Amino acid sequence: MFLYMSTPLFISLTFFTLVSATIHLHPLDPLNAMELTRVQTIVERSHPGSAFHYIGLAEPDKSSILSWLATSLNQSSTTPSPRQAMTIIRHHNQTHEIIVDLLTTTIIYNRVYTGFGYPSLSGEEVTMAMKLPLTYPPFVISVRKRGLKLDQVVCQPYPIGWFGVQGKREVKLACYYLEGTVNMHARPLEGISVVVDLEEMKISKYFDRVRVAVPKAEGTEYRLSQMRPSTVRATMVNRITVVQPDGPGFKIDGHIIRWANWNFHLGFDVRAGVIISLASIFDVQKQEFRRVLYKAYVSELFVPYMDPTEEWYYKTFFDAGEFGFGLCTLPLEPLRDCPANAVFIDAFYAGQDGKPLQIPNALCVFERYAGDVMWRHTEIGIPGEFIREVRPEVTLVVRMVSTVGNYDYIIDWEFKQSGSIVAKVGLSGILEVKGTAYTHTDKIKEEAFGTLLAENTLGIYHDHFLSYHIDLDIDGEANSFVKNKLVTKRVKDNSSLRKSYWTVEKVTARTESEANIKVGAEAAELVVVNPNKKTKLGNPIGYRLIPRSSPASSLLSDDDYPQIRGAFTKYDLWVTPYNNSEKWVAGLYADQSRGDDTIATWSERDREIENKDIVLWYTVGFHHVPSQEDFPVMPTLSGGFELRPTNFFEANPVLNSRVPMPVNWPNCTSPHK
Amino acid sequence: MFLYMSTPLFISLTFFTLVSATIHLHPLDPLNAMELTRVQTIVERSHPGSAFHYIGLAEPDKSSILSWLATSLNQSSTTPSPRQAMTIIRHHNQTHEIIVDLLTTTIIYNRVYTGFGYPSLSGEEVTMAMKLPLTYPPFVISVRKRGLKLDQVVCQPYPIGWFGVQGKREVKLACYYLEGTVNMHARPLEGISVVVDLEEMKISKYFDRVRVAVPKAEGTEYRLSQMRPSTVRATMVNRITVVQPDGPGFKIDGHIIRWANWNFHLGFDVRAGVIISLASIFDVQKQEFRRVLYKAYVSELFVPYMDPTEEWYYKTFFDAGEFGFGLCTLPLEPLRDCPANAVFIDAFYAGQDGKPLQIPNALCVFERYAGDVMWRHTEIGIPGEFIREVRPEVTLVVRMVSTVGNYDYIIDWEFKQSGSIVAKVGLSGILEVKGTAYTHTDKIKEEAFGTLLAENTLGIYHDHFLSYHIDLDIDGEANSFVKNKLVTKRVKDNSSLRKSYWTVEKVTARTESEANIKVGAEAAELVVVNPNKKTKLGNPIGYRLIPRSSPASSLLSDDDYPQIRGAFTKYDLWVTPYNNSEKWVAGLYADQSRGDDTIATWSERDREIENKDIVLWYTVGFHHVPSQEDFPVMPTLSGGFELRPTNFFEANPVLNSRVPMPVNWPNCTSPHK
The missing domain is CATH 3.10.450.40 (Nuclear Transport Factor 2; Chain: A,)
Known part of the structure; x- marks a missing residue:
């Protein structure tokens, strides 16, 4: 589920003596x-x-x-x-x-x-903890008993969670076997429990409970350099790239990005990763920039596994709070992680000693042209006229990839000229698997808690819940959250040949409890409006949230410990009044937290949210039933949401957008040809 | 909602004497x-x-x-x-x-x-009908009374629907005003009802019931050539294009498309538009092509409006059955509708006289590189190693745009090397608006059935329901539909510190009624499996359907006439046994249909669907509450679904895919520079 940057390979200490004051x-x-x-x-x-x-x-x-x-x-x-x-x-x-x-x-x-829970783990302590088993005699014996080579064993740290008992600052280690592969995640050594006391930096508990076959190395390789190149045409596609003869069209001024009609601040935090702030859009009609988004970022990423057995029950991870979603941001690979026209940005954070470390190419920014259409219409209804107007869609994307151990999360923020902001997450990387005696599903006689992905390899069922902090400031701070419910009306007076139709009933949430929603449970648009401003025509100025993937709230029982800690997953959407101290949806001290500092506890006050500075917390959730295709590395699965203007503008804001001049692509030559 | 190709501007009669036999x-x-x-x-x-x-x-x-x-x-x-x-x-x-x-x-x-309903309207009869009012004295008087110029009036045909009474083969006409705009859809002449008997080709009923202000032309223009160019930087982006120095990587052989690991047949029908058939994917491990999709197309597009008043109640359109989704396919514009690397394909259909007509550039096919990642992983958990493997995502897109009068539907079928087929629809074009006396929302005292979009202009609430016929043949015809329900389990025996987890309960639909689903009502994966084949590990071979936008089933009452006709919208998903005669989800004779030939009636037999050749019918639905941004032309709103392999392959099918050679883009020159 996670893993620290255990090597300084790309992390060079930098002391910026020349940095501006x-x-x-x-x-x-x-x-x-x-x-x-x-x-x-x-x-x-x-x-x-x-x-x-x-x-x-x-x-x-x-x-x-x-x-x-x-x-x-x-x-x-x-x-x-x-x-x-x-x-x-x-x-x-x-x-x-x-x-x-x-x-x-x-x-x-x-x-x-002095409250419950501990701060995020540091990369350095985790790196130290990982090495402890290799010189711990009982572990050495366990490895030897299994007939394995100690120098091929790698251990990974896992937060221990909270299950009703106060714990010391400890982590558990799960160990893996390399020999013949670099995909250690695919080769767990099951049955061994290693607990490390992080303050003492020593192994405090050790059990070798049961021996389970270690899955084979065969079929786990994913490095191009080690693959037998496919001999069939089927896996090769022609070269393709993006060209901008005049260069990228955005400007980076410090941390401010200016592109087309958008301005925003691009930040980074070692816990949250990428942060979008102060996004404003130029309104051509009003000839001014208008505020849309004060701040947005991934507040927490909760990944509970669904195996209650001894070595797995505690795997209920809070990747931002326990590890740092920003800390797990790794350098992007030019031309592969981001297209040829991308500009890369470094990030800085402090190591355990407090000294600055650099993540080169932590973020990339690029203009995206995917061949899509921003708007179009062909008109042939007027005698003698043939009208066809098409505007291609070019957007701006900010990307970060956070690799929390085995999983890779591709985080995109996409800005559309038409006013939409689209948040996307792509899930890739490697599944957290469990060693098992099973080599065929026919042999599975009791509940396995997962899918058999390879011989001796179970992909355990789990969830990914990304909670997005979305502080919209639509034309100012004072906003309201409105459910535009679509309700069926019966025609009862025979005034029409129709018997029914639907209409919109606007329900403004007055307090926090009125805003909690399982999205999709009823037909409704979810809108943030500025109740103090209206369009010239009198419509409430707003933005609406449109899911781009199926909502998925938690299926755990309310009283289950991980659910108490990850209570934000009970609803897809929460709305709170702005409070600068409410940043982390599952609490500031997520490691061994007890749920006393989560959005569920904040919201118990049921504060007023009508015509207030409000924050939306929307969860992009995935119930993940692994399939064999996810092994040994998973093709990207995407989800997200769109924030779309709805009566924010007086009319289509890209009506008079110009079409970029065409590029005559056959004029391109390539040294590779 | 719709409009015929009334001019032969781009339709040249072609007699192919040289066509292959x-x-x-x-x-x-x-x-x-x-x-x-x-x-x-x-x-x-x-x-x-x-x-x-x-x-x-x-x-x-x-x-x-x-x-x-x-x-x-x-x-x-x-x-x-x-x-x-x-x-x-x-x-x-x-x-x-x-x-x-x-x-x-x-x-x-x-x-x-001799049954109920009539065939699709022909373009020619509609063109003739549209002209009738202009020489019909009562209409001429109505126009004159309104102080309007007759030569600026354009009428459009609208199917009359069915409301309990047998009707002749008639259409209603709604008329619009041009003067000062080409966006006639924005300037309706409300209050006039014109009914045309199509067999007699004459006006059979006429009412001028009420006079309503015609919305202004101002603000309705959308032609680039007529726009005052924006004077701000905000609306200009730098040039950007896609480059394939070696040309497109797919082959077109007749109607067969071969690309990367996919083969499929690309068809066209004047009613359905684009049809994907016989899609097979090459399995590198098995070294053979395997069947995935026998056929997929948009079976019907139902667009009911939510205004029960006299001139609007009947607007409940079946765009495929009443007009022809293929007939409304209009030529794509190179470089704007499709990117520079697209290949265009013409389509043919028969005019009312039965003679062939050509739609040039009806379809386009292109490779899409949007800067996305097919799969990736960075590994830093192994001491001394830094591993980063990233595969960029290149896909193949087949596109069609059908302009049904005012609305433009961008239909994409996207093939991914990882085995997914993604169906997308983009909604753009022009709203169907209603003239009104209202110039500000403050003046609206009774139900308006829509959003005030401009002075005197209401955007009426409506739905778009696209029913996709999806005949998956996963490794053969005999398939089953399985709901993988995710169900919460309580830990009751204190065997774990966890109190709950979820697991998968597979429920195979035995008959049609067991497969009807409101998607999202419960946590479940929707899978089509081949129950006769399993992976080597014993997992059922399958594909699952993942919504890419919020499901939206109908909010109309079951007994309402349009709902009886468009009964497929009661559920998001239906499953039927394959039946070559069941092609059109709302019936073959959709014009004035009575619902006796819809999927709801077919399914009353509650046929067996387990281990049968089955067809999925999934509805991509939108409840459309218009906003001012949608006026005078609407920025694209997207929806769709993904068909994703789930235990179809033994492992990630793109594990050993090669990375396309990079293109050194700065070597491009452009004559425009």
């Missing part, structure tokens, strides 16, 4: 390498020997961001932006929350966290 | 121009003066197709294919069904149809 930054810019270093220096001074589990931007409240923006716009010189860093450290076995002001270089907040 | 055709090939001519000649001889409402392939039964294929494969010379044409004519006010054998050039079947 903090004073010129946008208040939403992620901490740069110099700022990270500054935080480390200050905190290390007061708390020597700290382990840094998080350093990120202590994001100013929305009001101060907005007033900074207003001031910046009104003045020729840039106003210094508020810059504070939030850090979570472990120091003397305690969790500290420290806020450092980067302008005054002082600690302005410092408290010991 | 019928004997060399594939039995699923659409009738070519010579064959159409032959049918016309034969039928005209026996039924002089006939009006041809349909000529298409009388498709042989599946068994004879399959035996032809088997014979063809086993012999070096091609076996003559069975070639018969089905034609529906009106002759002496009667509907005749005639089957012509093209090899023997004889009529082998001829009966008068």
